[in-house]
Amino acid sequence: EDQVTQSPEALRLQEGESSSLNCSYTVSGLRGLFWYRQDPGKGPEFLFTLYSAGEEKEKERLKATLTKKESFLHITAPKPEDSATYLCAVQGGANSKLTFGKGITLSVRP
Amino acid sequence: KAGVTQTPRYLIKTRGQQVTLSCSPISGHRSVSWYQQTPGQGLQFLFEYFSETQRNKGNFPGRFSGRQFSNSRSEMNVSTLELGDSALYLCASSSRGWTEAFFGQGTRLTVV
Numbered sequence: 001e002d003q004v005t006q007s008p009e010a011l012r013l014q015e016g017e018s019s020s021l022n023c024s025y026t027v028s029g030l031r032g033l034f035w036y037r038q039d040p041g042k043g044p045e046f047l048f049t050l051y052s053a054g055e056e057k058e059k060e061r062l063k064a065t066l067t068k069k070e071s072f073l074h075i076t077a078p079k080p081e082d083s084a085t086y087l088c089a090v091q092g093g094a095n096s097k098l099t100f101g102k103g104i105t106l107s108v109r110p
Numbered sequence: 111k112a113g114v115t116q117t118p119r120y121l122i123k124t125r126g127q128q129v130t131l132s133c134s135p136i137s138g139h140r141s142v143s144w145y146q147q148t149p150g151q152g153l154q155f156l157f158e159y160f161s162e163t164q165r166n167k168g169n170f171p172g173r174f175s176g177r178q179f180s181n182s183r184s185e186m187n188v189s190t191l192e193l194g195d196s197a198l199y200l201c202a203s204s205s206r207g208w209t210e211a212f213f214g215q216g217t218r219l220t221v222v
């Protein structure tokens with residue numbers, strides 16, 4: 001069974017203080033690892049899909065990386081508007097369903 | 111282009127009733143999946159449809175069902191509602207291959 005563990009559960013940063021969010025996974029035949037951002041009361045917003053170890057993708061202050069066992073979402077010089085819950089999900093084997101972690105709640109103080 | 115549209119946004123139902131939720135995927139997307147999100151369990155997969163066929167189903171009781179129409183719009187139905195069915199129900203759509211999956215804003219269901 002596919003499993004995703006995200007850590008830490010919550011993270012509080014000062015504006016401008018860079019950090020990384022961790023997503024550890026076990027999956028049989030990784031097809032893709034997905035990162036989403038979710039604001040309270042809204043649906044998840046798609047950020048990235050990574051497919052193979054060594055792959056990296058960037059979007060504004062966010063950079064996602066992937067190894068065979070985990071993925072990191074690096075946040076460079078975060079701003080208060082980056083405050084949200086960040087979700088990681090994997091898709092494995094012949095299955096197209098996404099298995100999600102519980103999410104990391106990020107708070108960025110001005 | 112328009113995103114994934116879910117209706118209604120909010121619902122309050124009484125225990126024992128049934129409910130139908132609707133999802134219109136992004137134009138051109140033929141795959142639709144449904145997820146239940148609760149504070150305790152996070153996002154859990156309900157089922158997936160492609161070209162009107164259910165391709166995959168999660169570990170939910172038979173009270174949860176769905177369907178997809180020829181225009182790719184999808185509905186999910188929950189019968190005999192229980193208090194524990196209170197959750198945010200999310201629909202996601204993707205083109206074939208699920209290289210990107212886009213979610214709607216969800217339907218917040220409250221069972222009283």
